[in-house]
Amino acid sequence: MKDRNPLVPNYFKSEFTLRDIPLFAELSIQQLRSITSVSELKHFPKHTILFREGDLYLGFYVLLKGVIKVFKVNKQGKETVLHIVRPFGAFADIPLFEGGSYPLDAEAIEDSLALFIPKEGFMDLISKEPEISLRMLAGFAKRFKALVNQLEDMTSKEVPNRIAKYLLQRVRASGTENLPEPFIKLTVPKSTISAYLGMATESLSRTLRKFQDENIIRVSGKKIFINDIKRLKELAK
Amino acid sequence: MKDRNPLVPNYFKSEFTLRDIPLFAELSIQQLRSITSVSELKHFPKHTILFREGDLYLGFYVLLKGVIKVFKVNKQGKETVLHIVRPFGAFADIPLFEGGSYPLDAEAIEDSLALFIPKEGFMDLISKEPEISLRMLAGFAKRFKALVNQLEDMTSKEVPNRIAKYLLQRVRASGTENLPEPFIKLTVPKSTISAYLGMATESLSRTLRKFQDENIIRVSGKKIFINDIKRLKELAK
DNA sequence: CATAAAACCTGACATAAGTCAATTAATTCA
DNA sequence: TGAATTAATTGACTTATGTCAGGTTTTATG
Numbered sequence: 001m002k003d004r005n006p007l008v009p010n011y012f013k014s015e016f017t018l019r020d021i022p023l024f025a026e027l028s029i030q031q032l033r034s035i036t037s038v039s040e041l042k043h044f045p046k047h048t049i050l051f052r053e054g055d056l057y058l059g060f061y062v063l064l065k066g067v068i069k070v071f072k073v074n075k076q077g078k079e080t081v082l083h084i085v086r087p088f089g090a091f092a093d094i095p096l097f098e099g100g101s102y103p104l105d106a107e108a109i110e111d112s113l114a115l116f117i118p119k120e121g122f123m124d125l126i127s128k129e130p131e132i133s134l135r136m137l138a139g140f141a142k143r144f145k146a147l148v149n150q151l152e153d154m155t156s157k158e159v160p161n162r163i164a165k166y167l168l169q170r171v172r173a174s175g176t177e178n179l180p181e182p183f184i185k186l187t188v189p190k191s192t193i194s195a196y197l198g199m200a201t202e203s204l205s206r207t208l209r210k211f212q213d214e215n216i217i218r219v220s221g222k223k224i225f226i227n228d229i230k231r232l233k234e235l236a237k
Numbered sequence: 238m239k240d241r242n243p244l245v246p247n248y249f250k251s252e253f254t255l256r257d258i259p260l261f262a263e264l265s266i267q268q269l270r271s272i273t274s275v276s277e278l279k280h281f282p283k284h285t286i287l288f289r290e291g292d293l294y295l296g297f298y299v300l301l302k303g304v305i306k307v308f309k310v311n312k313q314g315k316e317t318v319l320h321i322v323r324p325f326g327a328f329a330d331i332p333l334f335e336g337g338s339y340p341l342d343a344e345a346i347e348d349s350l351a352l353f354i355p356k357e358g359f360m361d362l363i364s365k366e367p368e369i370s371l372r373m374l375a376g377f378a379k380r381f382k383a384l385v386n387q388l389e390d391m392t393s394k395e396v397p398n399r400i401a402k403y404l405l406q407r408v409r410a411s412g413t414e415n416l417p418e419p420f421i422k423l424t425v426p427k428s429t430i431s432a433y434l435g436m437a438t439e440s441l442s443r444t445l446r447k448f449q450d451e452n453i454i455r456v457s458g459k460k461i462f463i464n465d466i467k468r469l470k471e472l473a474k
Numbered sequence: 475c476a477t478a479a480a481a482c483c484t485g486a487c488a489t490a491a492g493t494c495a496a497t498t499a500a501t502t503c504a
Numbered sequence: 505t506g507a508a509t510t511a512a513t514t515g516a517c518t519t520a521t522g523t524c525a526g527g528t529t530t531t532a533t534g
Binding site: 072074075076078080082094095096097098099103104126127130133134136137138140141142143144145147148150151152154155156157198237 | 309311312313315317319331332333334335336340341363364367370371373374375377378379380381382384385387388389391392393394435474
Binding site for chain 1: 512513514
């Protein structure tokens, strides 16, 4: 039984429901209703800061539209991007269980729409509905693995390897992997990608140049076409 | 009400109970009993491999004694240490909720004693006892933060900074921080520490040398005395 | 205890990738 | 649309840290 009451008022012209969010996918209509009743839809124009490290923790978000950059700035002003959140991903859910303030910064790098779920209401819900904890545990586990991967890449892989791996990952997410000419569209600035991959923008720039010179990729504006996915896969490992 | 029935048979001469394990600290005696009934105590001599990446997942561990290295080996044979587990830490609990095989390798680097909790029994328990999920979520959250920290350090900090930070962390754990001369005892080989900090052993060696030349630390066998904790703190940030 | 095997240290060297600076390209918005 | 801002590219240069190789010290074991 699928609940098609739209989550979002008409003027957003949105076509998703709570059921599209993995975290909530298997809840009953009852449970979904209680989530809707405590949560709030929020719109963030490009460049909006959602929260900063140290801000009082109020609740977490599920992204419905747009892209959110979750990052940390160190004393010297250098940015480390820990997570590039895309639709249906949850973020800032970790502090639900640890600490009273946001441990990271988050910024909308596209016009974004997110569901805000306040801590209080959600904790009530979770205590009544143990099924939710299990889904959260699964979600945490998945992201844990991703983070472990990121860490491993960072310490054991060189710049071109990391870039190749990132490109492949994006190609897979784009669904064009098996097309004659797979491609990806960059929705985030290169500076964000480089901060995510733990390198200088210059290094990213130069390496993409090199890949292009070697006919592995072809860059056209914000699109990157993959000419030689085999070589790219070689490079990624 | 504290349950002092020893967890471990006498011949282990151990003096801890399930209550000492954060994950289980707030469970009722009933619940503790059911954990004991499904779990199993295992002894691992130094250098034993507990499991390897890809092994069928059977359950997780709580370390009671010794030190376990959790790591990943890449194609080129390079090791990344993700976690140095010390007593009362849980490990290999993530795959409870994700995937059917161990995603990492684990090895005892000291004679170790661990409680093994099989997946089946534990999942039954968790479904009956929602309180446990919440504690697990809290545990995951904490380790998530630690991992984020590790990642951030790796990308934004240089070798001496990372070493300084590690030393401080160990000093805190040692409980000697406020002594006139705080010190730590190295229980893991330097090669493990360097793999954990994402650097070559040679770099670790050289930097400790440098710290010593600058009178920040004094190395004596397996002990490192901190002469100038202030400088070390400076370096760590 | 002696010998083998690990673990650790040290120096010389190579190089990947960071930094700085200047230029060009792409966006933004008045 | 066009000036102003921001993002990306490119080249020249520096340097931190990895790699390799040799030696020393420590630990393990028959």
